Amino acid sequence: MALKLTDLKTDVHNDWCPGCGDFGIEASLKMALTEMPVDINKVALFSGIGCSSKLVHFTNAFGIHTLHGRVLGYAQGAKLANPDLEVIAVGGDGDGLGIGVGHFVHAGRRNIDMAYIIHDNGVYGLTKGQASPTLHLGMQTKSLPEPNINSNINPIMLALASGFTFIARSYAYNTRHLKEMIKKAVAHKGFALIDALQPCPTYNDINTKEWYGGEDRVDPATKRPMPRTYDLEGTGYNGTITADMSQDEVDKNLVQVIEKSREWGDKIPIGIFYQNETVPIYEERISERIPSYMREPPARQQLAKNDGKSVVNLANLSKELLFESLVLAQ
Amino acid sequence: MSRASVKVNDLSWMTGGPQGSGVDSSANIFAGACVLGGLWTFGLREYYSSIKGPHSYFEVRVNGDKIRSHVNNVDVLATFDAETLIRHAEEVALGGGILYDPTFANVEIDKIDSIETPVVLRIKSRLTKQGLPGTVSGILEEAKRRGVNLFSIPYNDIIAKTAAQIGEHQLSKLSRIVNVLSVSASFGILGFDENYLNRSIERAFASKKKVVDMNEIGAKLAYDAAKSQLKQPFPFQLHPIQNQPRLLLMGVEAVALGKLVGGCRVQTYYPITPAADESEFLESHGNFDISGGNNPSQKGSILVTQTEDEIAAITMATGAALTGARAATSTSGPGFSLMVEGLGWAGMNEVPLVITHYQRGGPATGQPTRHEQGDLKFVLSAAHGEFPRIVLCSGDMEESFYDAIRIFNYAERFQMPGIHLIDKGLANNSMTISPPKGDLVPIQRGKLIQGDHQGNGDEEPYRRFAFTEDGVSPRAVLGMPSYRFWNTGDEHDEMGHIEEDPDNRVKMMTKRMTKLDTAAREISEEEKVNFFRSSKKQADVTIVSWGSTKGPILDAMKLLERDGIGVEFLQIRLVSPFPTETVKQKLAGAKLLVDIEQNYSGQMAAVIAEKTMIDVKNKIVKFNGRPMSQDEIYQSVKQVLSNPAQNKRVVLTLGA
Ligand SMILES: Cc1ncc(C[n+]2csc(CCOP(=O)(O)OP(=O)(O)O)c2C)c(N)n1
Ligand code: SF4
């Protein structure tokens, strides 16, 4: 039976502020889940701590709401123990790029087959609006006593440097686009990041829905706002790495990703910046050492026989430590 | 050297040298040969926190019966460098022997940079008082005057002869055999058949025929060179005996074997001494044979993942545990400090996560390669808030093995994090034991929902944190159809959704904490404590302790009993939940209570006081980073007995 949007609803009261971009991300994720060929019983959502991370309670799928900054640890651990799961991690920009940035970088190195959505709102929503790592230098959002004293992290560039094999950006209120990005991220073989631009109407009065929508810049000809975000698709941009590319072509492509990732302000690209399925996923690397891994992963191994006795053959396992006494002829 | 005083199969042998020079391998080859000859061994390994250069040493005690500790004296000191000789010669007892390289005779003590200045000054002043020069020959002369036998082993000549025999012209290629030569020379004076050594060499270098050959040829020459210097039998002798097959292993290996047998299938770690050796052992045994079970391959496997830090280690292992895999992480003090927030999350979400914690000298990086039991109170209270946890302390190799299985059982039966507390002494020391039984501790998974997971059959939605009498709820894992659940570090309702209602809070806290009572009730008494008593009826002294002091205490008990002193020993193994009634009962009638711990303050004594209101007034503690010896415990217990009021706190200080 096909999964319907209503199947994904829970009874939990949603306490996000009215107009929060998180609603758009939640809706996009749910639409994506209904349109994807996934078994909802195998979907496991993981989140960190922040407004955004409450998403898992609003969604009727396994939902693991973890610690601030640690979502990727829990999510990767579950995926490695049971590679059958469709693991999707979500969390705030403070969560993933502040306190958890070490895990972000190392997740790229592993390239486990899962997806990760960052709710990029430029602030620490749940702690009342401090600057998050994606807020630009000198910006002063509503609740900052002084302008931001730090430069920002560019999530796209950091993901590229860390070895992510799918890097996309989308916008919370462009749910059709975000939904497509989520479907592609989940379908991607490897670790996939979506930097989801997310207005926080309560604390970020700079990067608002109106600002993203370009309502301050009306096209004199059409009298319509000129949105700041634009879709990379259709611009001729192609960030896909394929196996037949020369090293030179690959390098050129990477430079192009960096160039695109630096566009901000009046022109903000959304779409797939980079995709590379030529890098072996972690699961394949494990399988080279443990040939039975995919068929008999940790979560599916039977540990004991019916009487509770361990299946492990201890004698074989400890052979190298066993000494048979040999009393020799003197 | 009179024949009458020959000691058979009761020996303490020491080797040493710069770290990375093969000290460990020579000690292992020595111990291996002894075990092949049916003897029992205990090995004490001491090393600095660096990789190449500084002095390390390895003491192997050999006996005809099972032994569990080291002793103060060294009977045979097998050296192949000047530093080992300089540092350890004074530990060699009357009648013992020192093997040395004659070319070092003129080395001046203060020319060896790696010996700390205070040590140099101490040794030099000792020699000066005796009118001896501050050189290796001064040290040798001092030993000789004390009645120690000296054996000059011309290592370089032996290496040259070996090279000639195998037709190798580059002597440097053979220099590494020097440690085996010292082992062989030792067996030469100990009268132990050289064939055992050859078998041990073959095991150690199994696949490298050429290495085996050159070691065996050299060994023969060294054996004869030492033996030929004996004018009468050496006062210490090793004689092979018929014995059952034994395991010769270190604590980290015992834990690793226990984990595999106990069903651990995911282990995460961030490298740290002395825990990392366990993960490396697991990784190198990633695929193993099984019989029974559902794996068509009839192979089991464990996924060992090195993480970016200990926070990732604990969170990944917890994520893995949510899928139903038995998952663990191994660490030591600094790493555990980073893990505590994750520990609390596992407690809040009732995840059966296992942490193997190897204590070492703290605080901060402390004494990274040295022994201490300083983290008991830390692991009991680590992380904010109140939540139940299992803390189980092993005292020796066998317990380390079985407890590694039990801790998973407890964690799953009572759905809480399980901390298996080990220490550096246990981790790195080696010992001969009877092979443990793989099926002695059955695997118990508690209320884990089993089967084909095709739905729970009723209309009621599954509640992961359903309130139950014993506090333990049926546990589903990620991916089970119709057993959907949520987890959160926030207080939650039975479904696992955030819930701040005060009544719910009271019920949920009570549910979680009730599991501790359930665990206390359901864990058998034998698994909580061990109680030993010597044969004398009335005990003169009751020792209470925990962890790896078990070995030297048990060995010291034999010596105390020989002196007519009746001893009882309560070894506390389960510290959370604390076996309050059992401890009260065992300690109640004690004539004299003595707490023995490898830390400064006597942490277990404090826990006992908190839980039972029993004040253990006499303590024997040690916190210099070196494990307690049998002799230290024997002597200090006698000291306390001689005048308990004057000896409330005895601080032990031995060890190099
Ligand atoms: C270890 C730790 N430090 C601090 C906090 C407090 N805290 C809760 S949410 C949050 C920031 C959330 O910001 P972000 O991750 O960007 O999520 P958002 O609320 O913006 O969605 C912080 C610092 C915490 N929960 N844990
Ligand atoms: S504070 Fe901002 S991010 Fe948080 S719910 Fe409100 S609008 Fe959304």
Ligand SMILES: [Mg+2]
């Ligand atoms: Mg944020």
